[in-house]
Amino acid sequence: MTLTVSRLANGLRVASLDMPGLETAAVGLYVDTGSRFEPAPAHGVAHMLEHMVFKGTRRRSARQIAEEIEAVGGHLNAYTSRDQTTFYARILAEDMPLGLDLVADLITEPVLDAQEMNREREVVLQELSQARDTPDDIIFDDLQEAAFAGQPLGRSILGTEETIQSLQPEDVRTWLDEHYRAESMVLAAAGKVDHDTIVRLAEERLGGLPSGKRPEGFAAHYTGGEARTSKPLEQTHVTLGLPGVSYADPDYYPLLIFATALGGGMSSRLFQAVREERGLAYSIYSYASNYAETGLTTIYMATGPEAAGDAVSLTLETLLRSLDGMSEEELHRARAQLKASVFMGLESCSGLSEQIGRQLLLFDRVIPTKEIIERIESATAEDVRRAAQRMIEAGPLSLATVGPSRIVPSLNKLQAYLS
Incomplete structure (x- = not known):
């Protein structure tokens, strides 16, 4: 190609x-x-x-x-x-x-x-x-x-x-x-x-489009906060957020690996601990979002109203245990998931068109696939642990719920536990 x-x-x-x-x-x-x-x-x-x-x-x-x-x-x-x-x-x-x-x-x-x-x-x-x-x-x-x-x-x-x-x-x-x-x-x-x-x-x-660039945007910074929406639902939906990093940050790939190992699939720590071992949530996963100057790491779960408190507590407990480091086997699975996603994207002309367009906008170059794979593979266990610790220390927790949330602890209580 x-x-x-x-x-x-x-x-x-x-x-x-x-x-x-x-x-x-x-x-x-x-x-x-x-x-x-x-x-x-x-x-x-x-x-x-x-x-x-x-x-x-x-x-x-x-x-x-x-x-x-x-x-x-x-x-x-x-x-x-x-x-x-x-x-x-x-x-x-x-x-x-x-x-x-x-x-x-x-x-x-x-x-x-x-x-x-x-x-x-x-x-x-x-x-x-x-x-x-x-x-x-x-x-x-x-x-x-x-x-x-x-x-x-x-x-x-x-x-x-x-x-x-x-x-x-x-x-x-x-x-x-x-x-x-x-x-x-x-x-x-x-x-x-x-x-x-x-x-x-x-x-x-x-060729007739006006030259020049769009106006400068509004700089963003992570603040943390809480939002609760009460709805008469059968399940309680909960999201927890922590500061992420920009696309260009050296910790971009280590934090991506951490989020994947934490909640990126059925073998992830959150899925195994919260769903498989305790049956506290039907759906639970985590992922990283990135922007030009900041980012957001998100954990989502859908759980029964009466189980929501235990599900959130176990999620934070699992997150904290993960800060001590993950096994090489866990990180190998996370890297494999990310690499597979990269290679699968190469098989779609729509996906490739988007990848090219987005990377040129972000970096003014198209990053070779070999370079992406090398960055994923070169992120060590210590890199991942340090990036996760940096995320926890960078700012307060964010919380959003939709549905019955009486049992979900307040943001202050969750932050105190996380601290």
Whole structure:
């Protein structure tokens, strides 16, 4: 496989990875902006833009967008995260010009019609309501808000009823004009692709994007905090949060290994201790989230209301015991899981397109797979133990619950136990 990266005159990076043997391709436009860059009055505007571009462009109606991609058996979609917005197409290789044209059309030609926005506003409000009706969905937003209190990084991606209702087409247009700058975007394609063709098409359709970078964001720092949402549910959903690290931090891989060994699978310490040995939770796992300057390590569990107290206590006890170090066998399994995830991602042109786009945005280079594997393998047991100890000492615990939580101890009690 051959990766090639070019830069257009306006600063847009264009990357392609030719994957011999495939007859399909994926192309995505990766934008270095998301909900964490929104000012408070425009909370939800990044996600609203993602919705509105599919409601019609100057060249295509919403129906034509859907019909053109599906007429060739392709898939066109988008998503918004806290630090990135992505528009992508998966198509047969021969239909790459159409896929790229559709992706470009969404961000260069959107109409942003007021009547369409009024209709789509209701769709977003329904999406928000659906999220709030799903306890193992909203609880992660609650934890994020508690962990990064009073900061854009702590806000939900969808917005609130008030901000969604207040957003107008001109707000969306302003966001598009200010944040969708060529130097803050990457066009990445993978599969059966020809780089020269991709560059030519990108120049035709995206060469007119304004140069420069998006405005600077709002710096974030972990605070810790507590959020409890009472709902008449059969289960109690609990998340615990601790400070994480940035993508570029030397402890990125050691902490990733720790989170995986702690709760990344059925052989993990938490799954074995809380579910298998005590039967206190149906679901329990841990993972690490990372951002440009900070991060969040999360433990999630779904448990019976009467068992919630014991489940949380055993979880913290298991976490504390893990700080003394994990066996080489445990760390070997965690490393194997992470390496397998890396290699499995190489088999998907969609996954590779996203990996290329995201890494170019984050590091201005694509990290070779060999380098990633070496970093995973070179993290020693002492590196993992030290990174975990650093996490515990870096800041207070965060707690979020959804459902009956009477038996879940207060954050102060949990913090005292952890200390």
